[in-house]
Amino acid sequence: MxxxxxxxxxxxxxxxxxxxxxxxxxxxxxxxxxxxxxxxxxxxxxxxxxxxxxxxxxxxxxxxxxxxxxxxxxxxxxxxxxxxxxxxxxxxxxLLEGRDLGRLLGENARRPLPVPEVLDIAEQVAEALAYTHGQGVVHRDLKPANIMRLTDGTVKLCDFGIARLGDDVGFTSRLTGTGVAMGTPHYMSPEQIAGDPVDHRSDLYSLGCVLYELATGAPPFALDDAWAILVGHHHTAPAPPRRHRPELPERFERAVLDLLAKAPEDRPRDAAEFAGRIAPGRVSRRPLPFPEPRGTLPAAGPPAPRLLTAGPPAPRLPAWARRMTTGSKAHTAGVGLLSAGVGLLSATPPDATAALTGAWTGGRGTADPDPQGERARLAERHRAGLGLGRTGRWAEAVETHRAVAAERERALGGDHPDTLASRYEIAFALGILGRPGDALREYERVAAGRRRVLGPDHPDTLAARQETAFALGRLGRFTEAQDVYTAVLAARERTVGADHPDTLRCRHNLAFNLGCLGRRAEAYRMAERVAAARARVLGPDHPDTLVTRYEVACALGRLDRWGEALGIFREVAAARARTLGPHHPDTLAARYEIGAGLGRLGRGEEALAVYRALVEDRTRAQGPADPETLRARHGLGVGLGRLGRWEEALTEAREVCALRERALGPDHPDTLVSRREVAVALGWLGRWSEALAGYRRVTRARVRVLGPDHPDTLVSRGDEAHCLERLGRREEPAEAAETTEAAETAETAETAEAAEAAGRRARQG
The missing domain is CATH 3.30.200.20 (Phosphorylase Kinase; domain 1)
Incomplete structure (x- = not known):
């Protein structure tokens, strides 16, 4: 050919x-x-x-x-x-650009890779194998040359099924006189060598061989004679990796040696179990692929603090379901936006080995790759943009990603994955900065580009489309968001099935959006079904399951069933403390909701005690100016108001508003919520003229940022109308009074934002 x-x-x-x-x-x-x-x-x-x-x-x-x-x-x-x-x-x-692991080792002069890199590759390959094995697919030729590593660190497995075909056609080599079909002898399992039937545990053995080589620089049986290699696999115990490299973690050595057990039944049960053993209780650097929105300003879920925390081992999951992901993305321990985590394909120049497993060069219509130095320089700047986001410098991150996107578009084309990755990060940062309209335009551009390059049902395309729906929801365009979520859900059910974690994540978002549309009973029923499915597939204490149980409680609150909601919030808080730790951001977010529920039930003193303890813990863990600390203080101010302590509430609201304005900007949704709370307190103190000025300032900002028809904008107009009525100026202006009914409907969403936005912290990767 x-x-x-x-x-x-x-x-x-x-x-x-x-x-x-x-x-x-x-x-x-x-x-x-x-x-x-x-x-x-x-x-x-x-x-x-x-x-x-x-x-x-x-x-x-x-x-x-x-x-x-x-x-x-x-x-x-x-x-x-x-x-x-x-x-x-x-x-x-x-077509992928990058280097396979064989090439990577060769370029490293057969020296072992850095320990963090080995652990990260091990975890990613285990995740991919857990998925494929769950689909009933066994690779049978897992080796460094069939594992590709992109520049951003993403790892891909290649050549599924082709190795099995090669055995049939006779493409693979055979041992002299044995008649035993063999792939690459350094990575073959004992049962494969013997010609016995193989299952997913054969891949686990091969994975052990690959990881042994990455960690020590040589495979477990580094012999020159093929027959001696196969005898070693069958009869010889490998030397412990730490004998060659003492700095390797003991748990990693034990897990790899268990992969290399001669009998399949002595190896880990599946790849997910192995991944859990090498990184117990660790939050991955890779986020969940899709958003779990809650409230006007999303507060995160996979996702947002993405902190490396110690804790008990993650619950055992089905092999195909554990920590599904679409790649790395920006993250922060402060403000978080629920985002789809598409891959950042900052590619290296292609080479022949990499091309055997694929190399991305699409989008521009030229066969010539960029010069190596230029591509590396842009990749480094892209990583610098991610670093800015991690430290909360989102405005600078936007500008950095814009500059990189422009250069990548000139060099590679608008639809190249590197260019689209930069544009995705622009959208992500814009969302965090409270600019959902600008974020929406970027997400739509990314979704369209991925549709052209990858196809409409590719996971990355669906991720971008789901982000588009999320941004539409933040703009109050819930009907449009519903249409996009519904289409993405249909594609997910068609391509990966109804119980796949990505499908359930989309159904979760759909349930939330139903609540925003006022279809509260439907939202509650759908959230309950998703929670049950996630408990069945992922386990009752998995972070995703707890996120949806949290959503069930929120839906119950919208139905004014606060007693039931409070009980679920407490259960979620206890489960998160048990699995993630008592001071993990997700645990603290659930404690916030306990305070909100107590306040709704008229148990104001108990609510204040919860908020005060939460403020102390947030301040100690994240600092006094962290957005989550300020959200806890906002709850404290609301609680003071519910008890009629309006002077104290006003002081608290003003302090929080000033801190939010400095940290987030004057038009950020959180800042505007605090500014509104100042006006509410002024109204209760009878200072209606000052309250009106505050409400009007909020209205102008929301019209500018969210649009005139957003539910939060309608809330502000209703606030103005109420102020004017109290001031005896009912005729001014008429349009404000006409929006009061709509504002009353929308105010639930506003309250939910102020009281519940901290809850989207389940960013287990």
Whole structure:
């Protein structure tokens, strides 16, 4: 197939970027969709095979290719298409730029990789294997050359199913005189060597071999003779990795040696169990892929403090479900925006080894890669933008990402994943800065680009579309958000199933949006169903399950069933304290809701005690000016007002408003909530003219930031109308009075924002 320049009239082969025992890999252009792809052309089936055999192989290839194409996970290379052309089989895959682990080790002069890098690769590969094994797919040829690492640290597995096909066709080498089909002997399991049936535990053994090599610089049986290697796998215990490298963590050594157990039943039960053992209780650096919104200003869930915290091991999950992700993204321990966590594909220059597993170069229409130095420089600036976000410098992060996006667009094209990754980060930071309209425009641009390049049902495309829905909700455009959530949910159910964590996350968002539309009973019923499904799939104490139980409690509050809501908030707080620790931000967020529930039930003194303790803990853990500390102080002020202590409430509201204005900006939704609270206190103290001035300032800001029809804007107009009535100026202005009814409906959302926004902290990765 080396001379063929076009396959099926659709895939134009541009240049060969790899060659192996099974065929060749080409960088190609899909002329139907205008995107760059990698095409793996398998060797033609020669005349030495009889027709019945070649028919079986073709059918096997179609079956294996369909299985590979059905895999939808951030850690698995996407298969777009497959078929037969002029006697040869071909496979069309996403094009990735990066280096496979074999190349990475070679460039490192066979020296071991840094320990944090080894642990991160181990965790990501385990996550991908947990997913594929849960889908009933076993790789059978896991080795460094089949594991790709992108520049941003994302790891992808490649060549699912093709190794099995190679055994049938005879592409793989065989041991002299044994008749035993072998892949790469350094990474084969004992049962694979013996020709016995293999299951997912064979992949776990191969993973152990790969990790052993990454951690020590050599595979467990680094011998020159293939037969000696296989005997070592079958009969010899590997030397403990810490004998070669003492700084390796003991738990990592124990877990790898368990992977290398000779008998499959002595290895970890599945890849998820292994991942939990090497990083017990750790919050991953990678967030959940989709938002869990709550209130006008989202407060985070996977996600937002993403702090590395100690705690008990994560609950055992089904192998395919644990910590599904779509890659790294910006994060902060302060203000958080629930965001879809798409991958940051800051790519390195392609090389032949990387191209065998795929290399992203799509978007611009040129086959020439960027110079290495320029690409590396932009990748470093991108990481600098992420660092600014981590330290809460979001305005600077926006400008950094804008500059990088502009340069990437000029160099790579507007639809290149690097460019789209920068634009995604722009949107993320804009959302945190309280600019949902600007964020929406960027998310829509990213979603459209990913649809063109990756297709409408690719996980990254769906992630961006779900972010679009979330931004629409923040703008009060809940009907439009509902339509987008519904479409994304249908795609998720179609591609990954109804109980997949990503599908359940979308249903969670849909339940929240129903509540915003005023369909409170429906929202409650859907949230209950999602909570039950997450408990079944992920476990009752998994952070995602607790996020939805939290949403159930919020829905009960909207239905004025505060006694039940308070009970659930307390259960969630206890579960989070148990699994995450008593001072984890998620635990503190649930304690905030306990205070809100007590206040709603008229138990004001108890509520004040909860808020005061929470303020102390937040101040100690995060500092006095942290947005979450200020949110706790806001709750304290609201509680003082409920007890009629309005002078104290006014003082608290003014202090919080001033701190929020300095930390977040004058038009940030949290700042405006505090400014409104100042006006509320002034009204209760009979200072209506001052209150009116405050309400009008809030209204003007909300019109400017959120738009004239946003529910929070309607709340402000209703506030103005009420003030004017108390001042005897009912005729001024008429439009404010006309919005009072709408404002009363919307005020629930405002109260929910002020009282509940801290609750989106379940950013387990």
């Amino acid at each position: 080396a001379d063929i320049k076009r396959i099926q009239g659709r895939y134009r082969l541009l240049d060969r970027i790899g060659r192996g025992g099974m065929g060749e890999v080409w960088r190609a252009r899909d002329e139907s969709l205008g995107r760059r792809v990698a095409v793996k052309c398998l060797k033609p089936l020669g005349s030495r095979h009889d027709p019945s055999f070649t028919g079986v192989v073709r059918e096997r290839f179609r079956r294996e290719a369909r299985v590979a194409a059905a895999l939808q996970h951030r850690g698995v290379t996407v298969v777009h298409d497959f078929g037969e052309h002029e006697g040869g089989l071909y496979l069309v895959m996403e």
